[in-house]
Amino acid sequence: MRSTRRLTAPLVRCALVLGLLLAPVACGEPADSKVTIMVPWSGKEFEAFYAVVEAFERSHPGIDVEPQVTRALTQQLDAAVAADAEPDLAVLPSVGAIAKYQQEGALRRLDVDTSDYVQPFRGLGMHSTSATTGTGDVYAVPVKADVKSLVWYDATATAKPPADWAALRSRHYTWCLGLESGPTSGWPGADWIADLLLAGKGVDAYTAWASGDARWDKGPVHGAWIAWGDLVGNAVKNAARTDFRAAVRQMPTCSLGHGTLSAMDFDAAQVRKRRYLYVSPPGRTLQVSADFVGKFTGNGSADEFIAYLASTPAQRMWVNRPGFALSADRQVAVADYDDPVQGGIAGMFHTSAYTLCFSAADAMDPDVSAAFYRAVLEYADGAPEGPLLKALDKVQAALGLARSKSPPLCAAP
Numbered sequence: 001m002r003s004t005r006r007l008t009a010p011l012v013r014c015a016l017v018l019g020l021l022l023a024p025v026a027c028g029e030p031a032d033s034k035v036t037i038m039v040p041w042s043g044k045e046f047e048a049f050y051a052v053v054e055a056f057e058r059s060h061p062g063i064d065v066e067p068q069v070t071r072a073l074t075q076q077l078d079a080a081v082a083a084d085a086e087p088d089l090a091v092l093p094s095v096g097a098i099a100k101y102q103q104e105g106a107l108r109r110l111d112v113d114t115s116d117y118v119q120p121f122r123g124l125g126m127h128s129t130s131a132t133t134g135t136g137d138v139y140a141v142p143v144k145a146d147v148k149s150l151v152w153y154d155a156t157a158t159a160k161p162p163a164d165w166a167a168l169r170s171r172h173y174t175w176c177l178g179l180e181s182g183p184t185s186g187w188p189g190a191d192w193i194a195d196l197l198l199a200g201k202g203v204d205a206y207t208a209w210a211s212g213d214a215r216w217d218k219g220p221v222h223g224a225w226i227a228w229g230d231l232v233g234n235a236v237k238n239a240a241r242t243d244f245r246a247a248v249r250q251m252p253t254c255s256l257g258h259g260t261l262s263a264m265d266f267d268a269a270q271v272r273k274r275r276y277l278y279v280s281p282p283g284r285t286l287q288v289s290a291d292f293v294g295k296f297t298g299n300g301s302a303d304e305f306i307a308y309l310a311s312t313p314a315q316r317m318w319v320n321r322p323g324f325a326l327s328a329d330r331q332v333a334v335a336d337y338d339d340p341v342q343g344g345i346a347g348m349f350h351t352s353a354y355t356l357c358f359s360a361a362d363a364m365d366p367d368v369s370a371a372f373y374r375a376v377l378e379y380a381d382g383a384p385e386g387p388l389l390k391a392l393d394k395v396q397a398a399l400g401l402a403r404s405k406s407p408p409l410c411a412a413p
Helices: 004-021 043-059 073-082 095-104 187-210 219-236 244-248 268-272 300-310 312-319 340-350 366-380 385-399
Strands: 034-039 064-069 089-092 141-147 151-154 256-258 276-279 285-295 355-358
Touching (some): 034 073, 043 064, 043 312, 073 095, 089 300, 095 285, 141 300, 141 312, 187 256, 187 285, 187 366, 268 340, 285 300, 366 385
Parallel strands (some): 034 089
Antiparallel strands (some): 141 285, 151 276
16 A cells, blocks of 8 residues: 655645646545445454455556455444545445445445346345346445354264254253354344244245334244244353354354354364364255445546456455355356365355345344344343333334335345
């Protein structure tokens, strides 16, 4: 990236020219030579992303990419948009945020071809009544994908657990459960509840809830909440104050972890040796998620960078850097993954045998999902679910907009 020292002389010369000519000329770097992008990633995830940044800068001399890293991305991006100080690009924390910023006119249409991306990822980054067919306007690119519906275990210490989640309630399994994750604390429990509802009641009940068309305090949603509490049992104690990655690092003292490979914080060499393995849920439905990138300014260099992020070569590079990212680009084949376990999970995007359902919390209005996360933390600390779910119904009624006209949350790849 350019240093302040290197810019000093050009700025002085520009100031002298301005003084002589009295003309309204802009000083400093060319307007499009720098691209700012707001990201939530840290550690291995950021390391992988930055490897892609460096490759872009090498192939595009004269363009510098400056990441703005924040764990409180939702709050920071909202504040930046409100102050007309948006970054050029930003990782959008949810598809609910994509809809919100697009409707507000803050999010700009992209001239990026996403036809190689599988559903439902492709459609959820679009805005059009034709988005389900892939012919709508693109507003966000799913640059990094995940499968959430996985149960992990240490194969050196734990026998393969049953894929039937009802059998997982056996108390000889102990869960590595942490719910703390900074401003988004609570999401690991929200993912569990969504998975249990999806596996137990199916796609229709799941999409009705995620779209704002179902009650929280009764029916399938209430049942999934109770099922989660029963499943994790005593592991919920202190979970609200335990970092989700630190919890998994206790394995094999605890038996099982739930979630994406990227969230497990396993040693990459041990994953490659198949020490850590997973079982997928019963049935043929999977809860998936993605980090989308959207554009907020007219910076032409930002168009070049986001097109690069969406390209198959960049996606192939990204998945083989630290962090176990997956790609929803169908041109990134299973054989392109250096790690066979990671590649096996990515293979779920390459078959119609599975129905992929986007993360329910990430599909909700951002304020509704934030309330959902807080309720998970309170429930873990012993609050009864009844009042919490009634309060979520009120939040949903006040803030949540039904997504009936939006692209479907569930689709076969």
